[in-house]
Amino acid sequence: MEVVDFSRQQTVINQFVTELRDVEIQKSRKLFRENLTRIGQMMAYEVSKKLSYSEKDVQTPFGVAKSFTYDDDLVVATIFRAGLPFHQGFLDVFDSAGNAFVSAYRYYRDKECEQVGIKIEYIASPDLNGKTLIIADPMLATGGSMELAYQALKTKGKPAKLHLCSVIASRKGVEYIQDAFKDMENVYLWCAAVDESLNEHSLIVPGLGDAGDLAYGGKL
Secondary structure (H helix, E strand, C coil), X not given: CEEEEHHHCCCCHHHHHHHHHCCCHXXXXXXXXXXXXXXXXXXXXXXXXXXXXXXXXXXXXXXXXXXXXXXXCEEEEEEECCHHHHHHHHHHHCCCCEEEEEEEEEEECCCCCCCEEEEEEEEECCCCCCCEEEEECCEECCCHHHHHHHHHHHHHCCCCEEEEEEEEEEHHHHHHHHHHCCCCCCEEEEEEEEECEECCCCCEEXXXXXXXXXXXXXXX
């Protein structure tokens, strides 16, 4: 598995991640959503470099031009609800891609809120056989929800290539994903930033907080 950590590169993605983390800038839900979308757009451009291309002819008003365009049949998937703005960024770039959605949520198995469980409730997806699947989930904490989302989506077919995309990942989450997908080929993990630790509630530190709440408001 190839792992790409954009925080190790000097790009404008770092600016948008910085704004996502900033507690003052976080007061604007609109800007928070926009930054998730921008990161999705830029990450999609980087993912596009891993697609398969062939030369094609395109008719112009004055003749025929040669152009290399990608041949992958793309499906962009996300996990409700925090993933929606991030997903939109990928869709802005891959505008003819199919779309898949998974509803998953974390819950605590103990009253101390230290043992985390994940439950899948809903899935909507096209046929994934032979497709290039992009799963866009902004927070990769333990890695459990990303893996479960893939297992749920796999019931719709086996993709030929898999791109797992996150904004903030934990080191533990990255290692979990590397182990969980170690036997698969053509798998890539993309992270805008990788943080070193999780707290006792399995939340990323320093992280940015709850992406869903920051994008759409709190919940009961």
